[in-house]
Amino acid sequence: MSQANIKKDAIQGPLYERAKAQGIETIWERAVSQEPHCGFGTLGLCCKNCNLGPCRIDPFGEGPTCGVCGADADTISARNLVRHIAAGTSCHSDHGREIAKTLQMVATGETKFYKVTDEEKLKTVASEYKIKIENRTITDIAKDLAEKILAEYGQQEGELKLIQRAPEKQKQIWRKFFLMPRGIDREVVEAMSRTNIGVDNDYKNLMAHGMRVALTDGWGGSMIATELTDILFGKPSPKKAKVNLAVLKEDEVNIIVHGHVPLLSEMVCDAVSSPELIALAKEKGAVGINLAGICCTANEILVRRGFPVAGDFLQQELALMTGAVDLMLVDLQCIMPSLPDIAGCFHTKIVSTSSKARFPGMEHVEFNEELALPIAKKIVQMAIENFPKRDQSKVCIPKGQGQDLIPGFTTEYVFDMLGGKYRPSYKPLNEAIINGRIRGVAGVVGCDNPKMASSDSHAILVKELIKNDVLVVQTGCSAAACGRAGLLTPEAAFEFAGKGLREVCEAVGCPPVLHLGSCVDNSRILTACCEMVKEGGIGKSLDELPVAGAAPEWMSEKAIAIGWYFVASGLLVLFGMPFPVYGSDNMTKYVFEDVAKITGGKWAFESDPLKMAKVMIEHIDSKRKALNLKPMIYDNNTGVAA
Ligand code: BF8
Numbered sequence: 001m002s003q004a005n006i007k008k009d010a011i012q013g014p015l016y017e018r019a020k021a022q023g024i025e026t027i028w029e030r031a032v033s034q035e036p037h038c039g040f041g042t043l044g045l046c047c048k049n050c051n052l053g054p055c056r057i058d059p060f061g062e063g064p065t066c067g068v069c070g071a072d073a074d075t076i077s078a079r080n081l082v083r084h085i086a087a088g089t090s091c092h093s094d095h096g097r098e099i100a101k102t103l104q105m106v107a108t109g110e111t112k113f114y115k116v117t118d119e120e121k122l123k124t125v126a127s128e129y130k131i132k133i134e135n136r137t138i139t140d141i142a143k144d145l146a147e148k149i150l151a152e153y154g155q156q157e158g159e160l161k162l163i164q165r166a167p168e169k170q171k172q173i174w175r176k177f178f179l180m181p182r183g184i185d186r187e188v189v190e191a192m193s194r195t196n197i198g199v200d201n202d203y204k205n206l207m208a209h210g211m212r213v214a215l216t217d218g219w220g221g222s223m224i225a226t227e228l229t230d231i232l233f234g235k236p237s238p239k240k241a242k243v244n245l246a247v248l249k250e251d252e253v254n255i256i257v258h259g260h261v262p263l264l265s266e267m268v269c270d271a272v273s274s275p276e277l278i279a280l281a282k283e284k285g286a287v288g289i290n291l292a293g294i295c296c297t298a299n300e301i302l303v304r305r306g307f308p309v310a311g312d313f314l315q316q317e318l319a320l321m322t323g324a325v326d327l328m329l330v331d332l333q334c335i336m337p338s339l340p341d342i343a344g345c346f347h348t349k350i351v352s353t354s355s356k357a358r359f360p361g362m363e364h365v366e367f368n369e370e371l372a373l374p375i376a377k378k379i380v381q382m383a384i385e386n387f388p389k390r391d392q393s394k395v396c397i398p399k400g401q402g403q404d405l406i407p408g409f410t411t412e413y414v415f416d417m418l419g420g421k422y423r424p425s426y427k428p429l430n431e432a433i434i435n436g437r438i439r440g441v442a443g444v445v446g447c448d449n450p451k452m453a454s455s456d457s458h459a460i461l462v463k464e465l466i467k468n469d470v471l472v473v474q475t476g477c478s479a480a481a482c483g484r485a486g487l488l489t490p491e492a493a494f495e496f497a498g499k500g501l502r503e504v505c506e507a508v509g510c511p512p513v514l515h516l517g518s519c520v521d522n523s524r525i526l527t528a529c530c531e532m533v534k535e536g537g538i539g540k541s542l543d544e545l546p547v548a549g550a551a552p553e554w555m556s557e558k559a560i561a562i563g564w565y566f567v568a569s570g571l572l573v574l575f576g577m578p579f580p581v582y583g584s585d586n587m588t589k590y591v592f593e594d595v596a597k598i599t600g601g602k603w604a605f606e607s608d609p610l611k612m613a614k615v616m617i618e619h620i621d622s623k624r625k626a627l628n629l630k631p632m633i634y635d636n637n638t639g640v641a642a
Contacts, residue, residue: 015245015318018396024345026317027336031450043583044077050197059583069197073584078203079195081560081581082210086191088561089213091333092520093184093221094356095261097153099228102263102369104146106232107139113267113372116142117234125227129161142231149224155183162227163219166526167533169541170570174215177598179208179568181216188213203587204594211568211599218565223523229300233266235410236303236517238417238510242402243483245315247308248324250395252290253281253387255380256310256319259331260518262300264353264367265293267376268329269305274377281384289380294319295334296476296518303408303517312477313555314448317342323394327383331367332357334447334556347389351379405488407479407515411527417508426535428508429471433546434537436632437500439469440620441532443525443566446551446559448477452576457552457609459485464613466512468636469498470620473528476519478551487513499634522562525549526569539627543570543600546623548616552576552609567601572619574612578605 019026040046040056047067048054055067057076066072071079105111116122116138123133123141131144152160160181163171174180181187191213194200200209230236248254255272257265271277272289281289292310293301301307310319313334319325320342327349328339340361343350352359353367353375365382367375409417414429432438442465444458458481462472466487474482482488487496493505497512505512516524529542539545549566551559554575563573581587596602602619606612634641 013398014396015321015398019317019321019342022345024321024342025338026342027314027338028450030338040583042580044080044580044587045073045583047071047076047079049079049195052197057583071197071201074203074586075201075206077581077584077587078206078210079200081579081587082191082195082206082213084557084560084579085210085213085564086188088557088559089217089221090188091260091558092217092225092561093153093188095333095520096221096223096225096228097150098261098263099225099232100146100149103142103228103232104150105369107143107146111369111372113369114232116231118231121227121235122231125231128164149228152220153184154186156186157182160184160216160220162223163215165530166219166569167530167541169543173570173599174568177208179212179215179599181212181220184216184220187216203584203590207587207590207595211564214561214564215568217561218523218526218569222520223526225520226517226523229262230410233262233304235412236408237410237413238406238408239306241302241306241405241407242308243405243480244398244400244402245310245319245322246398246400247290247292247310247402248319248322248397249287249290250324250392250397251287253284253286253288253384254325255289255291255383256294256325256328257291257297257301258294258316258328259335259354259357260296260333260520261331261354262297263369263372264329264331264376265297265301266305267372268380269301269307270373271376271380274380277377277380277384280381281387284384284387286384286387289384294328296520297331299407299476299479299515299518299521303515308402309480309483312448312480314450314477320346320348322397323348323391324397326386326390327351327379329353329379330357330359330362333558335359346394347386347391349382349386351382353379403484403486405483405515406490406511407483407488407517409473409510409514409516411524411531414528414531417510426531430532430535430537432500432504434629436630437469437504438471439500439617439632440471440546440548440623441473442470442547442616442620443473443475443522443549444482444552445475445478445519445522445549445562447553447555448481449553449555449577452553452607457576458482459487461550461552461609461613462487462513463496464610465616466492466497466501468613468617469501469632469634470617471501471504472513473516473525474513475516475521475525478553479515482513483515487511488515498636500632519558519562529571538629539623541570541600544623544627545571546620546627546629548572548574548619550574550576550612550616552612563603567595567603568599570600572602572604572616574604574606574615576605576607576609576612
């Protein structure tokens with residue numbers, strides 16, 4: 001990253017400038033301090049999997065062409081990539097496991113703080129697991145479902161249950177090429193074992209397993225997390241909400257929840273409305289208690305409860321720079337260990353809550369499901385008691401009330417939204433694609449990354465897509481970035497969308513960009529694609545659909561796993577930056593050419609968001625052509641009938 005980019009990042013606003021002026025280091029300085037990044041690592045050519053090394057391959061062929069054990073560039077880069085996929089898959093799947101465990105505790109009465117909220121969804125998912133529904137109590141069904149799902153994590157043979165939702169063609173491909181996942185933990189363990197020294201040294205064989213692991217994430221751990229969270233806390237539905245750091249309040253106790261697993265944050269949502277805690281906040285001089293989120297925990301409480309999003313991954317340090325956060329509680333994933341240092345410059349308390357994620361310098365209040373609400377209340381009380389220590393002269397909250405957005409769309413809601421309550425169906429969506437009002441659908445998801453001009457790439461890409469009549473669905477930090485840019489409102493259709501898409505949004509009253517939730521909710525994109533196939537007329541399998549996906553600013557290993565499960569499911573995925581394979585010609589060819597021949601899915605890397613949009617639109621158009629769909633009704637440049 002150049003200094004020029006750092007300057008562009010300063011568009012982040014006065015909070016970044018404030019940190020700089022006070023000599024407080026943030027992610028942007030640390031990013032520059034790492035420049036130049038290790039060339040071997042960037043190309044995927046370093047290996048530290050055993051103590052013969054660390055080894056590296058000379059990309060120019062002048063130095064070593066293999067490591068001490070004899071592993072060449074193909075093996076090393078494939079092994080590294082498979083380990084990234086396994087780590088990303090583990091995060092989503094372990095998240096799913098925590099939710100499944102909680103469902104089990106609900107059913108056995110071990111916790112009284114949660115309940116089955118969506119009984120209909122419980123029955124639907126339980127049926128998919130072949131659990132008897134008729135004449136049984138919700139508790140019994142929930143118990144069986146939780147047990148079956150937890151057992152599926154360690155399943156040794158057979159196929160995952162939820163992957164059966166996929167179209168027949170995808171399942172045949174996965175069976176034919178041995179990509180069909182068996183058990184969730186089983187595939188991850190095998191990935192770690194295969195990538196140990198002297199085990200699997202064939203890059204193609206390694207990558208086939210990498211795809212199997214990734215499929216375990218999308219159709220396994222992530223989908224389980226999404227479905228069971230809906231069962232426990234209810235399916236999201238569209239609601240008015242706010243996004244950006246202006247949602248913090250000068251005169252209220254500000255609490256930020258940050259991380260991913262929504263078990264504690266849901267309880268905090270309840271705790272902040274407790275009359276005795278509100279009274280305590282008033283006693284301490286605050287007007288009330290204000291709860292907001294960062295990262296995917298933010299998305300979880302946003303889409304179900306309508307609580308505001310303070311920011312995404314890159315805003316976590318800036319949120320503390322407001323000096324107005326009385327307490328930030330974190331669970332796990334995407335939490336910068338730098339937070340306690342910045343909090344130390346203010347009165348802000350930072351509390352870690354997961355036994356799996358401890359941070360030097362943070363106070364720890366361990367979460368457990370048996371005492372979920374009392375723990376949430378205790379943390380809220382800590383925030384209230386910290387409020388009087390806030391130095392208001394140090395407070396600097398961006399002006400305004402926060403940008404409006406309408407989040408909370410789901411696979412199921414699209415039925416109701418487009419088809420109406422009495423004839424729920426994907427038909428109107430498919431028909432809008434068939435008759436050329438909507439060109440296709442794009443998923444724009446993932447992280448933000450200081451290597452890119454912060455957050456801009458998401459909004460530029462999405463604006464270009466909707467301008468070209470592509471309906472956009474979003475999750476994760478990308479959704480927050482586009483929310484800040486005002487793209488997640490029905491009004492955005494009038495300002496930014498092409499005429500065809502605008503007409504559909506106007507008729508339905510929806511934004512041209514639909515927020516589907518957190519990163520595990522990328523599984524909603526998979527299920528929505530399955531519904532589009534089922535409805536018919538726009539492809540008989542996932543690889544035939546006029547759809548594409550992108551993660552313009554990806555950074556996490558979770559993004560690698562997500563990208564691979566979409567590609568393994570037959571879709572096009574663009575990343576803003578390549579993952580480390582360019583050091584191996586064979587691996588590069590595998591990623592760009594060979595995978596497409598196996599799964600029908602494709603990879604592309606492109607850092608310019610406008611060029612990225614072009615690749616996605618061309619891909620969607622090629623699918624439309626293959627399906628013999630009508631030309632688009634309107635010319636994008638003139639808005640008149642083409
Ligand atoms: O899981 S988009 S920075 S917060 S990894 Fe992390 Fe990336 Fe944000 Fe959610 Ni997803």
